[in-house]
Amino acid sequence: MDNLNWEKALERLKNGNLHFIEDKLDGKLQNSSRREELVSEQKPYAIILSCADSRVVPEFTFDTGLGELFVIRVAGNVANTSTLASIEFAVAHLDVKLILVLGHENCGAITAAVQNQNSTADKNFAHLFRYITPAIRLAKSDDINIIVKSNAKLTAENVYKNSSIIKKAVDEARVKIVPAYYHLESGKVDFEI
Numbered sequence: 001m002d003n004l005n006w007e008k009a010l011e012r013l014k015n016g017n018l019h020f021i022e023d024k025l026d027g028k029l030q031n032s033s034r035r036e037e038l039v040s041e042q043k044p045y046a047i048i049l050s051c052a053d054s055r056v057v058p059e060f061t062f063d064t065g066l067g068e069l070f071v072i073r074v075a076g077n078v079a080n081t082s083t084l085a086s087i088e089f090a091v092a093h094l095d096v097k098l099i100l101v102l103g104h105e106n107c108g109a110i111t112a113a114v115q116n117q118n119s120t121a122d123k124n125f126a127h128l129f130r131y132i133t134p135a136i137r138l139a140k141s142d143d144i145n146i147i148v149k150s151n152a153k154l155t156a157e158n159v160y161k162n163s164s165i166i167k168k169a170v171d172e173a174r175v176k177i178v179p180a181y182y183h184l185e186s187g188k189v190d191f192e193i
């Protein structure tokens with residue numbers, strides 16, 4: 001059976017987020033029978049590229065259980081090679097049709113990248129900052145949260161541009177990439193940024 005189309009997948013995320021905002025999580029699909037159901041296969045309906053920040057937990061944010069979301073977490077939610085390969089796997093082998101790039105308020109990785117612009121960072125941090133720097137330039141603002149949004153949008157573009165598998169799927173209208181922004185206090189996700 002075909003996986004959910006991106007419109008329906010997005011609708012589910014929006015509904016789940018409303019539960020989260022209102023402190024009305026279902027807590028569904030997290031028990032032993034669900035685990036048993038998933039032993040032989042998974043059919044997540046959305047890919048979430050999120051920051052590793054402990055305050056941003058996509059499974060809670062969208063009120064989801066086991067086997068619903070294919071989550072990739074990396075500081076600054078950047079689209080490096082490992083990120084792209086993970087997304088490609090979910091698109092090509094699990095037939096997932098929605099990719100959500102989730103930036104968040106007061107992102108520490110973005111803040112660190114901003115503060116390190118004029119100095120030499122350690123090798124691994126430098127790798128991360130390289131992906132964030134274009135968003136800092138694009139934002140033309142010192143406001144971290146404007147840069148966060150610019151980074152989510154730019155990452156969404158890079159996911160498209162730097163993967164032939166994803167580009168083809170998007171061009172054929174099978175897959176949609178949506179940049180989004182998470183508010184720390186309310187738990188609300190803006191799906192149009």
Ligand SMILES: [Zn+2]
Pocket residue numbers: 051052053075076077104106107108109110
């Ligand atoms: Zn972050």
